[in-house]
Amino acid sequence: MWLTADQSRHHFSWKQLQPPPLQSIARVASPMAPPPPSVTVIDEARVAVPRPTLAAAPAPLKLSPLDAQWVALPLIQRVLLFDDVPAPFESAVASLRASLAATVARLLPPLAGRLVHLPDTGEVAVDCSGSQSQGGVRFAVAECDGADAARLAGEADHDVGFLERLVPVLHADALPAETMAVQVTRLGGGGGGGGVAVGVALHHAVVDGRSVWRFLEAWATACRGEDPWSAAPAPTFDRGAVAFPGGEELTRDVLRKHAPNLPVATMPQFLVEGRVNLSRRTFTIAGAQMHRLKQRVAGGLTASPAPPSSFVALAALSWVSFVRSKNSAGAIADDDEEVYLFFFIDCRGRRAAFDPPVGEGFFGTCISGCLAVATARDLLSGDGGLASAAAAVQAEVRRAAEDPLAGWEWMSLVGRIRLTRVVNMAGSTRFPAYEAADFGWGPPSRTELVTMNHDGQVVLVAAKGGAGGVQASVSLHPAHMDAFKSHFEGYLD
Numbered sequence: 001m002w003l004t005a006d007q008s009r010h011h012f013s014w015k016q017l018q019p020p021p022l023q024s025i026a027r028v029a030s031p032m033a034p035p036p037p038s039v040t041v042i043d044e045a046r047v048a049v050p051r052p053t054l055a056a057a058p059a060p061l062k063l064s065p066l067d068a069q070w071v072a073l074p075l076i077q078r079v080l081l082f083d084d085v086p087a088p089f090e091s092a093v094a095s096l097r098a099s100l101a102a103t104v105a106r107l108l109p110p111l112a113g114r115l116v117h118l119p120d121t122g123e124v125a126v127d128c129s130g131s132q133s134q135g136g137v138r139f140a141v142a143e144c145d146g147a148d149a150a151r152l153a154g155e156a157d158h159d160v161g162f163l164e165r166l167v168p169v170l171h172a173d174a175l176p177a178e179t180m181a182v183q184v185t186r187l188g189g190g191g192g193g194g195g196v197a198v199g200v201a202l203h204h205a206v207v208d209g210r211s212v213w214r215f216l217e218a219w220a221t222a223c224r225g226e227d228p229w230s231a232a233p234a235p236t237f238d239r240g241a242v243a244f245p246g247g248e249e250l251t252r253d254v255l256r257k258h259a260p261n262l263p264v265a266t267m268p269q270f271l272v273e274g275r276v277n278l279s280r281r282t283f284t285i286a287g288a289q290m291h292r293l294k295q296r297v298a299g300g301l302t303a304s305p306a307p308p309s310s311f312v313a314l315a316a317l318s319w320v321s322f323v324r325s326k327n328s329a330g331a332i333a334d335d336d337e338e339v340y341l342f343f344f345i346d347c348r349g350r351r352a353a354f355d356p357p358v359g360e361g362f363f364g365t366c367i368s369g370c371l372a373v374a375t376a377r378d379l380l381s382g383d384g385g386l387a388s389a390a391a392a393v394q395a396e397v398r399r400a401a402e403d404p405l406a407g408w409e410w411m412s413l414v415g416r417i418r419l420t421r422v423v424n425m426a427g428s429t430r431f432p433a434y435e436a437a438d439f440g441w442g443p444p445s446r447t448e449l450v451t452m453n454h455d456g457q458v459v460l461v462a463a464k465g466g467a468g469g470v471q472a473s474v475s476l477h478p479a480h481m482d483a484f485k486s487h488f489e490g491y492l493d
Helices: 091-106 150-153 160-165 209-223 247-258 270-277 289-298 309-326 384-403 408-416 478-488
Strands: 042-047 076-082 116-118 121-127 137-144 178-189 196-203 280-286 338-348 365-377 422-427 446-449 458-462 470-476
Touching: 042 076, 042 091, 042 470, 076 091, 076 150, 091 137, 091 178, 091 196, 091 209, 091 247, 091 478, 150 160, 160 270, 160 280, 160 458, 196 209, 280 478, 289 309, 289 384, 309 338, 309 365, 309 422, 309 470, 309 478, 338 408, 365 384, 365 408, 446 458, 470 478
Parallel strands: 137 178, 338 422, 422 458
Antiparallel strands: 042 137, 076 196, 076 446, 116 121, 178 196, 280 470, 338 365, 458 470
C-alpha cells in the first residue's frame, strides 16, 4: 500500500496518494456478455475456537512498529479454487470447519482474536483471550450455481469482481476488529463433488505473506488428519522479539502517523475501488523457461558470473516490461526519468536486523521495504535493459542483507517517489501456494491474491507442479496490459 509524505509536517496525506481516476480507461463490458454469476451466502456463523492448550491464552499482543503500519491499510484476501472436490460439499465444509477450529486453537490463537485499541496508552494489540464479543472465526458458506470452476481456474485474465465475491470481507474499519474470516463457496451447484472455492481474509497488521502460507499449510495438513507442525518450528507470537530502539513509544508514534483517528481505522476507499478498474492477468513461467531467463540475464551481468535468483530474474523482467509498456503508450516519455521497483525483505533469521534474530517460527509481520532505482533509459536498451534491471535489484538485495531495517518504515520510503513509475513486487517464488494447500482433495487448481490494489503490482508464488516454475499475477492499467504481455512473454521465448 502506498502513502505520500507531506515532508514539511512529516506525516502522510491520502489526497496526495490518490492516483488519477481510471474511469476514462476502465474496461467496458460487452453488451452481449452474460452477467457475472451471483454468489449467495447460505450460512454464516462463528467457528467456536476452544481456548489454547496452554495454561492460559496469550496476553494481549501489542503490535510492533512493523505491524502498526498496516492497521488502516488493505487486508489480505486470497482465494483457493478446487475444480473437482470428490467429497460431498457438506462433508468438505464440515472438515474445513473442524480442522480450522483445531488449528487456530492449538497453534494460531491470534487468528481468532481481535485487534483492540488501548486508549490509555494509544496502542493497538491483538486480544487472543476470547473475551471480546463475537469470539471465534467468522465462517461463511455460500453457493454459486452459475460458475464453471474449471474455466475459472484456467483463465489467465481475472474477473476481479467475481473473485471478490469468493472471499470474505473483514469488518476492520473500527477497533475492535476481527483478524480473520473464511468463506467456502460451492461452484456449480449439485449435492456431491464439483468445484469449491476457499476464500480467506486476514488482517495485515497480524500476518505477512509468509505467515499466511504457514497458516494455510497448517490448516490443510490438519484437514488431512496429519500433524501440522511435525517437521516445522512451532509458531511464536511474542512481538518483543521484534525489538526496536524506542520500543512501545516508537509503535505509538507510527500509529499516530498512519492511523491518527483510532479506534476508527477506516481504509481509504480509492485503494479498494480503483483495483476493479485495473486489468489483471496471471502468467505461469515453467521451470525450463525460468532457467533460460536466468541464463539470459546472467549473460549481461558483467559483475556477477553466477545466474541470478528466480526472484531477481522475474523482478527484472517485470520491471523492464512495465517500463516498456508505459513508454510505448507515452506514459513514461522522458528517458532520464527515474523508475522504481519496490519489494519486501523477510527479516526472520537475520542477525543484521535483530540480535538475537527473530526465529523462523515467528507468526506476525516481520518485513522491511526495499527500493531499486534506475532510469527509464537504463531499462529501455534491448537485452542490456534486462541486465541493468537485474543489477539494480541485486544491488538492493545486497544492501538489504547488510542493513535489513533501513527500509522498515516503508510507507515513508515510497512516499518520496512517483507511484506511477513503480513496480510493486509482492509474494515470493518460494511460497508453496499449491503444494501447501492440499486439504485432502489434491492441490488447488488455481490460487490468487484478490487484493491487488496497484497499477504495476506483481504477486509471485511457486507454480503448481513445482520443478522451479513460478506464477506471476500482474495488475496493470488496462491500456498497457497487452504491451506488457508482449514484452514479458517475448523474453521467455
